[in-house]
Amino acid sequence: xxxxxxxxxxxxxxxxxxxxxxxxxxHLDVLGITTIGGNCTLENVTRNAIKTLEVLGKxxxxxxxxxxxxPMAVPLVTAPNFHGETGLDGPVLPEPTHTAREQHAVDxxxxxxxxxxxxxxxxxxxxxxxxxxxxxxxxxxxxxxEICVMGGSVTFGNWTPAxxxxxxxxxxxxxxxxxxxxxxxMTGINLTRQCCIGIEHxxxxxxxxxxxxxxxxxLTDFFIQQDIKEGEPPIACMHDACAxxxxxDPSLIVAAPMHIDVELNGALTRGMTVCDYRHxxxxxxxxxxxxxxxxxxxxxxxxAEGALELDFPGFMELLYSTLKNYD
Ligand code: RIB
Ligand code: CA
Numbered sequence: 001x002x003x004x005x006x007x008x009x010x011x012x013x014x015x016x017x018x019x020x021x022x023x024x025x026x027h028l029d030v031l032g033i034t035t036i037g038g039n040c041t042l043e044n045v046t047r048n049a050i051k052t053l054e055v056l057g058k059x060x061x062x063x064x065x066x067x068x069x070x071p072m073a074v075p076l077v078t079a080p081n082f083h084g085e086t087g088l089d090g091p092v093l094p095e096p097t098h099t100a101r102e103q104h105a106v107d108x109x110x111x112x113x114x115x116x117x118x119x120x121x122x123x124x125x126x127x128x129x130x131x132x133x134x135x136x137x138x139x140x141x142x143x144x145x146e147i148c149v150m151g152g153s154v155t156f157g158n159w160t161p162a163x164x165x166x167x168x169x170x171x172x173x174x175x176x177x178x179x180x181x182x183x184x185x186m187t188g189i190n191l192t193r194q195c196c197i198g199i200e201h202x203x204x205x206x207x208x209x210x211x212x213x214x215x216x217x218x219l220t221d222f223f224i225q226q227d228i229k230e231g232e233p234p235i236a237c238m239h240d241a242c243a244x245x246x247x248x249d250p251s252l253i254v255a256a257p258m259h260i261d262v263e264l265n266g267a268l269t270r271g272m273t274v275c276d277y278r279h280x281x282x283x284x285x286x287x288x289x290x291x292x293x294x295x296x297x298x299x300x301x302x303x304a305e306g307a308l309e310l311d312f313p314g315f316m317e318l319l320y321s322t323l324k325n326y327d
Contacts, residue, residue: 004029005120005145005247008109010067011240012038012125013048014083015090015219019319020124020150020240021052022212025062026322027248031112031119034065034105038125038169039079040087042069045125048088050096055215056326059098067105067129071170079165082226090222091215109133113140120247123177124150124240126166131173134180141180149177150243152260152273153188154306163271164189167262171271175262178273184304186260186273187243191253191307195242195315196235199224205323212326216319238315245315246307252318254309256280257302275306 006029011017017039024030033053035046046066053059070076083089101108110133113119121144123130130147133140151166151174159165167174178184197220205217223236246253258277263269 006031007120007122008032010034010123010129012036012045013088014039015223016238016240017124018052018219019238020244023241023244023322025056025058030062032063032065032108034067034129036067036125036129037069037076039083044087046100050098051093054096063101065103065105065108066100071128072172077169091218105129106132110137113143118145120145121147122243124243126169127173127177128170131176134176141182144182146183146185148185148243148247150187150240152186153190154275155190158189162269168271171262171264178260178262186304187307191310192237192239192242194310195238198235208323210326213323216323252311252314253307255305255307258306259300259302260304
């Protein structure tokens with residue numbers, strides 16, 4: 001009987017999604033991986049999830065379930081500028097020998113949550129599958145332990161000044177998830193930009209020398225090259241791995257309760273996660289969380305936790321040890 005937390009990982013691999021898979025597979029009881037069009041087409045992100053599991057030697061035991069190919073209300077926007085045409089450019093991997101399971105991702109999410117207690121959903125791509133599952137079976141909102149989202153931001157965006165990519169791609173889906181009544185943990189870009197690895201970390205992966213570590217190094221190499229081409233510093237942000245790490249070891253992240261909603265109509269702000277943490281009246285929210293959390297809320301009661309600060313050394317210790325522990 002596994003004592004590991006039961007999770008469903010909904011993702012759009014994606015280089016940083018692949019890091020999330022490497023962490024989740026070793027430290028959590030991954031009931032299944034569901035895929036969503038986002039960084040790349042559904043076909044490609046599904047293939048990439050399978051390829052990642054094959055690198056880890058876990059493709060026989062963990063199923064991959066393809067989900068929606070596009071958002072609820074608007075055409076799909078992808079991110080080839082960061083993840084390449086395949087969605088996982090860089091590492092040279094053989095064509096996968098495994099295929100996606102027959103069941104649709106949304107049906108898998110609903111059936112799994114209804115049949116198992118204490119399931120956590122970790123979502124590291126656009127939230128279309130999760131929202132569709134909530135629409136199909138609203139009771140999953142009260143059955144899941146929590147929904148941990150890599151997306152949004154307590155402060156600035158990345159795809160637009162106000163919106164982070166995963167939320168921007170499908171704001172209607174994000175609105176449904178943040179307003180479903182389940183406990184939501186938001187690992188926003190304000191947090192994940194504290195988790196950027198560089199050349200020195202990539203070289204450490206090479207020294208570890210396992211197949212997973214070399215895969216991590218190849219992913220990092222490509223991601224850094226793309227960031228440089230995009231005029232960004234030579235770093236690779238581990239956005240999605242932060243959301244997974246938060247579930248593995250909650251002590252790695254300082255968060256605060258807050259009401260989070262999603263802007264759908266703003267000409268400049270569509271896809272923005274509007275976070276009400278006015279109750280955190282202290283100059284330094286993370287210091288005053290306990291005190292401020294007792295104070296009256298000016299806005300609506302919190303429906304989520306917004307991640308504020310990452311223990312980056314602790315994250316890297318988790319990542320290095322995980323890569324070492326793969327065969
Ligand atoms: O904004 C970062 C997010 O968008 C990450 O999940 C990355 O994989 C992309 O999907
Ligand atoms: Ca992602």
